[in-house]
Amino acid sequence: MPPVPTKIKLAGENNTLTVTWSDGHVSAFPYQYLRDRCPCATCAGDESHAPAAPAVLPMFGSKPLKPDRAELVGRYALQIFWNDGHSSGIYSFEYLRGLCPCAECKSREMAQ
Numbered sequence: 001m002p003p004v005p006t007k008i009k010l011a012g013e014n015n016t017l018t019v020t021w022s023d024g025h026v027s028a029f030p031y032q033y034l035r036d037r038c039p040c041a042t043c044a045g046d047e048s049h050a051p052a053a054p055a056v057l058p059m060f061g062s063k064p065l066k067p068d069r070a071e072l073v074g075r076y077a078l079q080i081f082w083n084d085g086h087s088s089g090i091y092s093f094e095y096l097r098g099l100c101p102c103a104e105c106k107s108r109e110m111a112q
């Protein structure tokens with residue numbers, strides 16, 4: 001059985017979303033890091049459908065990006081609702097765990 005989240009804390013320290021996994025591991029994902037890896041079709045960069053680059057970069061918008069809420073999708077994924085209205089990204093637990101930016105996971109990734 002792959003690990004599944006047992007606890008998800010939307011508003012952690014330093015603008016992170018914190019996930020505690022069933023194997024005891026804890027992942028802290030910075031909001032921007034997560035959003036940059038949004039798996040939805042729009043963000044995943046389907047070049048043929050991508051709109052022209054905007055003249056004003058969204059990251060300079062009025063408010064900092066953060067998740068408003070998150071919902072479980074069945075027993076396998078997490079859907080994140082961002083405060084800019086974007087919500088089509090569904091992060092499967094497996095994908096999320098693979099994104100874990102901690103030193104331990106990073107070094108395991110390099111060993112493979």
Ligand SMILES: [Zn+2]
Nearest residue numbers: 038040043089
């Ligand atoms: Zn997206």
Ligand SMILES: [Zn+2]
Nearest residue numbers: 100102104105
């Ligand atoms: Zn990790």
